[in-house]
Amino acid sequence: MICPTCSTTNQRSTVRVIRTTPGKLEKVHFWDEDGVEHYHNPNVIVTELECSNGHRFAERSSWECSVCGYKACEAEIVEPAEPVVTAEARQATVRRTPTTRKKGKR
Numbered sequence: 589m590i591c592p593t594c595s596t597t598n599q600r601s602t603v604r605v606i607r608t609t610p611g612k613l614e615k616v617h618f619w620d621e622d623g624v625e626h627y628h629n630p631n632v633i634v635t636e637l638e639c640s641n642g643h644r645f646a647e648r649s650s651w652e653c654s655v656c657g658y659k660a661c662e663a664e665i666v667e668p669a670e671p672v673v674t675a676e677a678r679q680a681t682v683r684r685t686p687t688t689r690k691k692g693k694r
């Protein structure tokens with residue numbers, strides 16, 4: 589992990605984790621038509637980071653299903669100018685969520 593600001597300005601720095609925000613969505617565990625077991629984790633994990641030069645940035649990442657390659661998002665660095673938006677991350681996961689039956693929704 590190299591600070592994206594430092595990498596563009598050729599500075600050297602160490603990077604530490606400020607905090608990690610795992611999503612709260614339930615993992616989906618199912619077997620497909622061929623009886624193959626899948627674990628799908630629809631959560632986008634946001635890791636907030638700070639380098640020793642004081643640049644703040646964040647990384648978005650997610651778990652990948654080893655069978656079909658499903659993942660909630662591509663791993664990417666969120667630039668410091670952009671606030672860490674978990675609501676946006678959540679939206680991105682909703683459309684890819686596999687079918688689950690909702691019971692008793694009013």
Ligand SMILES: [Zn+2]
Pocket residue numbers: 591592593594601639640641642643
């Ligand atoms: Zn930096």
Ligand SMILES: [Zn+2]
Pocket residue numbers: 626627628653654655656657658
């Ligand atoms: Zn899968």
